[in-house]
Amino acid sequence: MVTMKEIAKRTGVSISTVSLVMNHRDAGRVKPAIAAHVREVAEELGYQVNPMASSLRTNRTRTIGFISEEVATTPYAGGMILGAQSAASQLGYLLITVSTDGGMDEGEEIDALNRYGADGFLYAKMSNRVTGLPDRLKHSPVVLVDATDADGTIPSIEPDEYRIGYDATKRLVDAGCERIAYVGCSEPMIAQEGRLAGYRAALEEAGRKIDDRLIISVLNNGPALEAVSDLFDWERPDGFFCFNDARAWYVYECAARRGLTIGRDVSVVGVDNHRVFAETFSPQLTTVALPHFEMGYWAAAKVISMIEQRPLDDLQWPETTAPMPPLDAEIPAKVHCTLIEKESVRKA
Structure with a gap:
């Protein structure tokens, strides 16, 4: 297994500098060119973050809870979960999905995620609606997906x-x-x-x-x-x-x-x-x-930026059907959806 010590030796920087870069805490502490070189060497050597060790150092589990109503059981909305999982994986997080359909108790599911030590949550709805946030989530980093809170104070993402x-x-x-x-x-x-x-x-x-x-x-x-x-x-x-x-x-x-x-x-x-x-x-x-995939991806990236208290400037955004808004967009963030041309509109 490749260690930070090996990366430090190859790049000529200290182990602490490598640690800052690998744990995404280099902003303002490490020169961008040096940080980029460290990441390049780490990728070349095949370095992988040890989640258990990272958890002990940071008191984080690097897990996100995805709480959905209908989303997980609706075929064409599965892209929302896929998008969130894609962003979470890219940033070194594990996504745990629970559904409150079928008589499942929402409070019990949230308690279970808290017992696993989830660092933040995505709270997803269908059909873009105004929703209240469960009390159990009010003291954690949370992003609403395809939903908006009545006060407009909780970060959220929805179609325009x-x-x-x-x-x-x-x-x-x-x-x-x-x-x-x-x-x-x-x-x-x-x-x-x-x-x-x-x-x-x-x-x-x-x-x-x-x-x-x-x-x-x-x-x-x-x-x-x-x-x-x-x-x-x-x-x-x-x-x-x-x-x-x-x-x-x-x-x-x-x-x-x-x-x-x-x-x-x-x-x-x-x-x-x-x-x-x-x-x-x-x-x-x-x-x-x-934009189911786009909403899921943006929401996961947003909640991770809240957890880590950084802007994720190093995130490589994927190519998507619709452009995603910046992470600092006004609440609610809106996605300009794409019109897909097929055959049901006559040619002018």
């Missing part, structure tokens, strides 16, 4: 819902659609408010008058199909921005019943990039991808 609505609607405007409908969600949600506001802003920017008859809010059920069907018959939209890919199915179904072709007679943009919908629809659905 306004830009989702704006970008999706502008894509339909640019395609030449004249009557653009919004098939929204009837539940009170941050995502619904933001996407509807973005839809309105894109239309106003294009000089279009907002027609509330083209805006409906539905759930995923039979009445939703009926509401979209009525929208087709009464208002005859030629473009649809849908709150999510699941609601886009109603548009595809209603268009087929009327002999209309998606991507030619009617253009559709969804949200989620849900593989079951976005890839199996024919023609394939143009959609805005939600």
Whole structure:
């Protein structure tokens, strides 16, 4: 096993300098060029941090608890866990995931993570909602994922819902659609408010008058199909921005019943990039991808920066579908989501 002593001998610096660099405590203490050389030699020699020894020295276990509700059991949101695990591993931390679905007691799961000595926590929700932080977490480094606290004081990361609505609607405007409908969600949600506001802003920017008859809010059920069907018959939209890919199915179904072709007679943009919908629809659905991996990665990096009280300037950010905000972004940090071009929007 390669030791710090060997790295020090190879680089000509002291063991204490090597220790500072390997434990990410070199900022302001070691010249950047020397620190970079130490890391380069350590990688060349195959040096690996001994987590047990590091824990004894720093009183840290280098573990992060990921507490989720629905996330761990939702297939297309698994990228959130993957992103968090990727950042944690890159920075020398272990991610422990627990789910509070299926009757699991959230308090008991948090207590278990505390017994393992978790240094910090990620508290994740689905569908971007306002949430309260459990009392058991209030004295630990915590980052909210796909959620915001009511006071806006806890670091958090979420999709930029306004830009989702704006970008999706502008894509339909640019395609030449004249009557653009919004098939929204009837539940009170941050995502619904933001996407509807973005839809309105894109239309106003294009000089279009907002027609509330083209805006409906539905759930995923039979009445939703009926509401979209009525929208087709009464208002005859030629473009649809849908709150999510699941609601886009109603548009595809209603268009087929009327002999209309998606991507030619009617253009559709969804949200989620849900593989079951976005890839199996024919023609394939143009959609805005939600940044699950990006939110997980950013949140893990953020909580580690809080644990170690440093800006992580040496972190090599991965290439991602959507650009991630800086770690010092305002609360809540927002990810500008990427529109994935497929076949459901006609060419202008």
